[in-house]
Amino acid sequence: MKKIYIKEEYCIGCRLCEIYCQVKHSKSKKIIKAFKTELDMVPMVTVEEIGHHSFAVQCRHCPDAPCVDACISGAMSKNEKSGVVTCDDQKCVGCWSCIMVCPYGVIKRKLGEKKIASKCDLCQDELEPVCVKNCPNEALVLAEEEEKDES
Amino acid sequence: MKADYLIIGNSAAGLSAAESIRLLDSHGSILVLTEENFKNYSKPLITYYLAGKVNLDQMYYRSPAFYAQKNIMLCTDTCIVGMNTEKKEVISAQGRKFSYNKLLIASGGIPVLPPIPVSGGGLLKDEMKKIEGIYTLTTLEDARRLKKYIEKNHIRKAVVLGAGLIGLKAAEACLELGLTIHLIELSDRILAATFDHKASKIMEARIEQKQGRIYTSNTIKQIKASQGTVEKLILADGKQIDTNLLIAAVGVRPHTAFIDAGTIETERGIIVDKHMQTTAEHVYAAGDVASSTDILKKRAENIAIWPLAVMQGRVAGMNMAGKRQEYGGGFFMNAVEIMGIPSISMGLSGPQESKDAEVLTQEDGSSSIYRKVVIEKNRIVGLIMLGHIERAGIYAGLIKNRIDIGNIKENIIREDFGLIQLPADYKKHLVVGEGIEV
Numbered sequence: 001m002k003k004i005y006i007k008e009e010y011c012i013g014c015r016l017c018e019i020y021c022q023v024k025h026s027k028s029k030k031i032i033k034a035f036k037t038e039l040d041m042v043p044m045v046t047v048e049e050i051g052h053h054s055f056a057v058q059c060r061h062c063p064d065a066p067c068v069d070a071c072i073s074g075a076m077s078k079n080e081k082s083g084v085v086t087c088d089d090q091k092c093v094g095c096w097s098c099i100m101v102c103p104y105g106v107i108k109r110k111l112g113e114k115k116i117a118s119k120c121d122l123c124q125d126e127l128e129p130v131c132v133k134n135c136p137n138e139a140l141v142l143a144e145e146e147e148k149d150e151s
Numbered sequence: 152m153k154a155d156y157l158i159i160g161n162s163a164a165g166l167s168a169a170e171s172i173r174l175l176d177s178h179g180s181i182l183v184l185t186e187e188n189f190k191n192y193s194k195p196l197i198t199y200y201l202a203g204k205v206n207l208d209q210m211y212y213r214s215p216a217f218y219a220q221k222n223i224m225l226c227t228d229t230c231i232v233g234m235n236t237e238k239k240e241v242i243s244a245q246g247r248k249f250s251y252n253k254l255l256i257a258s259g260g261i262p263v264l265p266p267i268p269v270s271g272g273g274l275l276k277d278e279m280k281k282i283e284g285i286y287t288l289t290t291l292e293d294a295r296r297l298k299k300y301i302e303k304n305h306i307r308k309a310v311v312l313g314a315g316l317i318g319l320k321a322a323e324a325c326l327e328l329g330l331t332i333h334l335i336e337l338s339d340r341i342l343a344a345t346f347d348h349k350a351s352k353i354m355e356a357r358i359e360q361k362q363g364r365i366y367t368s369n370t371i372k373q374i375k376a377s378q379g380t381v382e383k384l385i386l387a388d389g390k391q392i393d394t395n396l397l398i399a400a401v402g403v404r405p406h407t408a409f410i411d412a413g414t415i416e417t418e419r420g421i422i423v424d425k426h427m428q429t430t431a432e433h434v435y436a437a438g439d440v441a442s443s444t445d446i447l448k449k450r451a452e453n454i455a456i457w458p459l460a461v462m463q464g465r466v467a468g469m470n471m472a473g474k475r476q477e478y479g480g481g482f483f484m485n486a487v488e489i490m491g492i493p494s495i496s497m498g499l500s501g502p503q504e505s506k507d508a509e510v511l512t513q514e515d516g517s518s519s520i521y522r523k524v525v526i527e528k529n530r531i532v533g534l535i536m537l538g539h540i541e542r543a544g545i546y547a548g549l550i551k552n553r554i555d556i557g558n559i560k561e562n563i564i565r566e567d568f569g570l571i572q573l574p575a576d577y578k579k580h581l582v583v584g585e586g587i588e589v
Binding site for chain 1: 517542
């Protein structure tokens with residue numbers, strides 16, 4: 001599967017990835033509305049920053065995804081064909097087991113009317129994820145995963 | 152009936168094993184046995200069902216077509232009461248025999264009932280079936296019966312015996328159904344097994360804010376019933392509570408009543424090796440019934456939590472299908488939101504923490520935010536997060552991988568703690584990924 005690779009040496013901490021992600025996953029798809037009225041929205045990519053050092057991180061879509069194992073409702077699943085890990089909003093009950101086990105800390109709480117887990121869906125309806133597409137510096141790159149020796 | 156792979160238990164561990172077997176062996180027959188009369192459903196969701204937050208259809212965490220798609224046979228209403236490892240067969244309460252090439256015991260836990268006398272003679276465990284209004288809450292059938300009882304009899308008050316995780320989720324569900332709640336706990340605080348004193352206090356304050364009553368260091372001395380229904384509880388300290396509903400949630404223990412004790416050894420659950428095999432050949436165990444490596448306590452432990460059940464089931468399944476796979480061990484962890492307070496606890500974070508441990512805490516009393524990290528020899532061994540639980544999994548990764556955090560201790564409790572503060576090698580492993588150099 002294609003994965004997002006993080007190039008921390010190119011990240012300048014501009015947070016455009018967060019903004020594009022939040023707008024893309026909003027109901028309105030409009031930047032002002034997304035930020036001023038859809039108050040339960042959270043970006044599914046997170047920029048971490050200390051001084052001049054920064055990088056953006058989102059779900060790694062792990063091969064043996066711990067969040068899928070931990071999910072008590074069957075909301076979290078890994079697509080057998082695409083490898084993409086997604087959370088079904090309808091099924092999620094907000095138990096936070098996924099947050100407990102994700103070693104990357106990239107699953108967030110979406111605190112709307114119904115509290116649910118929120119995570120990167122790799123923008124499957126786009127040619128490439130909006131965080132990658134709109135990064136001005138190629139600090140996020142979509143590339144085919146390197147084959148790993150199974151043994 | 153005979154199956155190549157026989158699995159006792161149709162929940163997290165059993166189904167995870169069935170799936171992993173099917174991935175490796177597309178032809179071998181897989182037969183899953185369950186004493187319940189449902190296809191798979193999520194046991195942790197039963198209190199959500201009770202509260203009316205999920206309906207029956209949402210209880211199923213695999214689609215109804217799952218068994219057919221994976222070519223897995225399922226026998227419901229099949230309670231196993233005995234087994235013979237020499238003949239390689241198990242026997243059901245109805246006298247049906249099932250033989251196997253490989254057997255997985257994933258029978259989970261059964262509720263513990265304290266020996267409380269009930270007016271009219273017997274003890275709780277014997278009288279429960281005869282008296283209305285007393286429930287345990289570990290199966291969907293329990294939840295359905297309880298929900299019907301509350302609705303039909305317009306119950307307004309629930310007494311929950313045992314303020315552990317099940318007890319509190321049960322109490323929360325009752326609260327959401329409009330009942331007043333009374334919690335009785337033997338320990339001096341609620342959630343004593345998973346929380347420390349401070350965290351317990353925060354949760355107790357929330358319950359009291361919701362008009363819930365808590366009776367700690369207390370238990371039920373006697374249950375009084377009249378006309379076949381529970382009516383009054385007499386507590387150890389002499390207090391009396393009038394109620395028509397008692398939920399007994401003092402805990403669960405591994406369901407091992409049917410095992411062949413001559414060949415299958417137990418200690419806090421069925422003992423398994425790294426391959427999840429029991430002391431009997433061709434017999435494996437996984438999930439809440441098993442006792443396996445606790446990497447923090449460094450001994451075999453029965454850690455009855457969903458994520459480990461899934462993992463153990465998968466490892467057991469692989470080994471049963473002939474692929475040697477080792478289980479790396481685990482440690483206790485739990486995530487739960489109760490009455491609006493999200494919480495995550497893991498490892499040795501409460502009463503079990505050692506005296507040499509370094510404890511870092513951060514709190515904001517006004518907003519129910521509390522965080523605590525327990526460190527031993529520069530390794531994190533325990534965590535409690537209340538209110539603000541984001542990124543808790545990063546700590547789980549640090550615990551699991553035994554990462555030396557000596558150089559980043561000052562950052563570890565910060566609210567904005569993230570991957571960027573991690574030790575360089577571990578951060579590189581997580582962020583940049585294998586095989587790619589910065």
